[in-house]
Amino acid sequence: MGHLITLATYSHYLTLFEAQLKLPGNLQRILESISIAKERGASLRVGPELEIPGYGCLDHFLEGDTVLHSWEVLSKILTDEAVADIVCDIGMPVVHKNVIYNCRVVIHNRKILLIRPKMWLANDGNYRELRYFTPWQKHRQWEDHYLPRIVQAVTGQVKVPFGDCVVSTVDTCIGVELCEELFTPASPHILMGLDGVEIFTNSSGSHHELRKLHTRIDLIREATQKLGGVYLYANQQGCDGDRLYYDGCAMIALNGKIIAQGSQFSLRDVEVVSATIDIEDVRAHRATSSRSMQAAESQRYHRIEAPIALSEGKFGIIAEVNKHESFEVRYHKPEEEIALGPACWLWDYLRRSRTQGYFLPLSGGIDSCATAVIVFSMCRLVAEAASRGEQQVIADARRMVGEPEDSPYLPTDAREFSSRIMHTCYMGTENSSAETRGRAKDLAQAIGSYHTDLNMDTIVTAVRSLFGLVTGVKPQFRAHGGSGAENLALQNIQARLRMVLAYMFAQLLPWVRGRQGGLLVLGSANVDESLRGYLTKYDCSSADVNPIGGISKTDLKRFIAWAQGQFDLPILASFLDAVPTAELEPITETYVQADEADMGMTYDELSVFGRLRKVEKRGPYSMFTKLVQEWSSILSPTQIAEKVKHFYFEYARNRHKMTTLTPSYHAESYSPDDNRFDLRPFLYPSRFPWQFRKIDQVAATLPDRSDKTKTE
Structure with a gap:
């Protein structure tokens, strides 16, 4: 029947306002997103989870200041002309x-x-929401919430509904679902949809992880595949001051199909995704006997009656640019995700720390190579953003x-910009090879970095x-007759001195x-x-940030x-x-150090x-x-047993190193961070006797049952 509604959801870059003591950043981006949504004819706009203060406030959420400042920002939003005539x-x-x-x-x-509190909180992996928030446990119940006076002065309201309710407009019904609630087995959208809710909003703070987008999109599709309805997904975008990168990718789904999708990785501060839908498509999809029963x-659900119409109330035709039949969901290959996710995280880290660039030993x-290529x-x-x-x-x-x-000046040439902000250095010793030195120099030239080359043998x-002068004995490498302890100590001192030199050069x-600041x-x-x-504690793996710390060697x-x-x-x-x-031991005719062998x-x-x-x-x-x-086809049970025991022994005795791990971009679900x-x-009985x-x-x-020929 052509009852058309234009809806908008978006991703935006969020700052932690406690860190800056300035509120305009998030406020301006919220207002900008609303203005863009209205320009596109949207009557409903959805933003990310905790978008006013930023999701990553962590223990700042326990401070009354955070809530106070959030109300102050909301009062400014309420009085701005941009928010007129749009939900x-x-x-x-x-x-x-x-x-x-969390509301x-x-x-x-x-x-x-309506103020709708979150009912199911994320509390595993990277998330500790129960540390700051309490879930609303009175399902399908609501209470009066008395507003702060600064908000009463704006709205003229003393109290408003607080709880698990839905908003009923003249022409449809809107229900709210928050992030983790989509991932739970009994998601609220199921019961809301059965009670007539047609439009679902989901405001998320979902971080990037390699290959994770498939899971997110599958859940969004499934939310309305059987149930029917429109699903608006909003997400944070950018680094929120921690190890996570929130990868945006705002989406709109209709009856189990994605009809609009934002970019997953972007340097833009605000990205609005909109679509025009016919609400009659939802009603037709739901016209089945089993669903009706x-x-x-x-x-x-208690309905908050709002004298609002999201549609114009007259017959309309979806414009050709808004038709959804040919829309294809965009997935990045894992290789592309590595190229884009950590790169966006590094850019946000660089701009927010207000430093002048990066220094990389x-x-x-291949590891430092991958890090350089990500920069x-x-x-x-x-360069692409500047060109636009x-x-x-x-x-x-x-x-x-x-x-x-x-x-x-415009940074439209990637290599020229790299020459200004990227600094690399090869720190060689007598154990280094001409091949690694040459590769480092050639790579630096290829990406345009400002490169230095040094030998640190004198240090x-x-x-x-000095050790020999103090103790009367001078340690030797194993290749020269030294013990295992001497050999390890001489390797570690090389690695640790590289860390000291790295910080000196960065400063x-x-x-x-001829420039100001540091790297x-x-x-x-x-x-x-x-x-x-397999790293030295406080060696050159100790740094300010690590873009590959959550990525496997294979990837x-x-x-x-x-x-x-x-x-x-x-x-x-x-x-x-x-x-x-690692090139930390002397090369001999019979021995060349190799990581996997070590x-x-x-x-x-x-x-x-x-x-x-x-x-x-x-x-x-x-x-x-x-x-x-x-593995039974390639290894015997005793061989597998030895591998498992060896792994757990090394993992346990080195676990203490994880307490000092450089803050790393989170990209992998098995990260030991x-x-x-x-x-x-971080202290284990490393032999696991039982x-x-x-x-x-x-x-x-x-x-x-192993096939011996496969292992010979």
């Missing part, structure tokens, strides 16, 4: 009867229609490179001699180049090395292979062919161990029983 769903914390709730505030024409006996290996990807994104005339990106870039605000020798290189030091330890503890290799062609960097082929090595396991095996340990929640024995099923994500002890004994007992009784 807005806005996120902020609210204290109701001395309890802090949505639905407003229209200077009135608050369930709906007829469903429990009712470039070893000639180059960031420079490419900046995005003023905020241009202004930020000018400040970083020391150009005045009114300068004509290493000085430290080694002084801008000065050398942020980048780390480049991958997730598998952290899991195994990094795929990324480099992809970037070789996509970024026109033929030098990357030489990194893929090189054997991973670790006693392959990177692919580490990924398997990591997922079983974290994602599938398996201890040593249950990991063994699982791998016996999966000790800071909030992976909450495990567990290992049981593994050995069972392994001894199992038949060997």
Whole structure:
């Protein structure tokens, strides 16, 4: 019948206002999103979770200031002309009867229609919502909430409904669902939909993780596939001051089909996604006998009656540009996600820290190579945004490179911009090879970074001699007859001295180049090395931030292979062919240090161990029983037992290193990051006597079904 409604949802870059003591950032972006939505004819606009203060306030949510300032911002939104004649769903914390709730505030024409508290809170992985908020447990119930006086003065309301209600307009019914509530088995949209709600809003604070978008889109589709309805998904975008990158990708779904989708990775501060739908399509989709029988006996929700019409109330035709039949959902390959997600995170970190660029110790290996290429990807994104005339990106870039605000400089050349903000350095010793030095130099030239090259043998020798002077004995490498302890200590001092040099160069290189400020030091330890503890504590993996700390070696290799062609960097082929090595021990005729040999396991095996340990929640024995099923064709039970025991021994004795891990971009579900994500002890009985004994007992009784030819 052509009852058309235009709806808008959006993603925006959020700042933590406590960190800046300035409110205009989020306020301006919220108002800008509303203005864009209205320009497109939208009558309903949905924003991200906790969009007023920012999702990442963490313990600041426990401070009364955060709630007070949120009300102050909301009062400014209510009085702004931009919000006239449009229903807005806005996120902020609210204290109701001395309890802090994560809420949505639905407003229209200077009135608050409903405050809807979150009922199911995210409280695992990276999320600790129960630390700050309490879930609303009175389902399908509501109470009066008395407004602060600063808001009463604007709305003329003393109290408003607070609780699990829906908003009934003249022509449809709107229900609110918050982030985690979509992921729960008994999602609220099911009962709301059976009670006649036709439009669902979901305001989210969902972070990026490799391959995660498929799960999110499947859930959004399923929400209205059987139920019918319109689903508006909004999400944060950008780094909110922590290890997470919120990847936007606002969406609108209709009857199980995605009809509009925003970008997943973007440098834009505000991105609005809109679509015009015919509400009659929802009603036609729901006209089935079984659905009607369930709906007829469903429990009712309290309806907030609003004298508002989202449609114009007359016959309309969806414009050709808004038709949805040919819309295709965009998924990025994991290699693209690595190129875009950490790059956007690095850009946000750089602009918010107000520093002048990055410094990276470039070893000639694939990990630091991948880190450098991700920074180059960031420079490419900046160049593309500048070419489109995005003023905020241009202004930020000018400040970083020391150009005045009114300068004509435009960062439209990725390599030229990289030469200004990216600094690399090869820190060689007598154990370094000409091949790694050459690869580092060639890569720096290819991406345009400001590159330096040095030998640090004199510093290493000085430290080694100092130890000999104090103790009367001088440590030797194993290749020269030294013990294991001497050999390890001499490797570690090289790595730690690189960290000291990195920070010195990061502080002084801008000065050398005649500029003000300093650089942020980048780390480049991958997730598998952290899991195994194959890194030196406080070595050059210790840095300010690490863009690859949550990415596996396997995925990094795929990324480099992809970037070789996509970024026109033929030098990357030489990194893929090189054997991973730390180059901390002397090379002899019979020995060349290699990472996988040192670790006693392959990177692919580490990924398997990591997922079983974290994602599938398996201890040593249950990991063994699982791998016996999966690896029995290539390894005997006793071989599998030895691999599992070796992994858990090394993991346990190196777990303490995770407490000092450089803040890393979160990209993998098996990350061992000790800071909030992976909450495990850092002091273990590393031999696991009970567990290992049981593994050995069972392994001894199992038949060997492995194919010996595959392992020979």
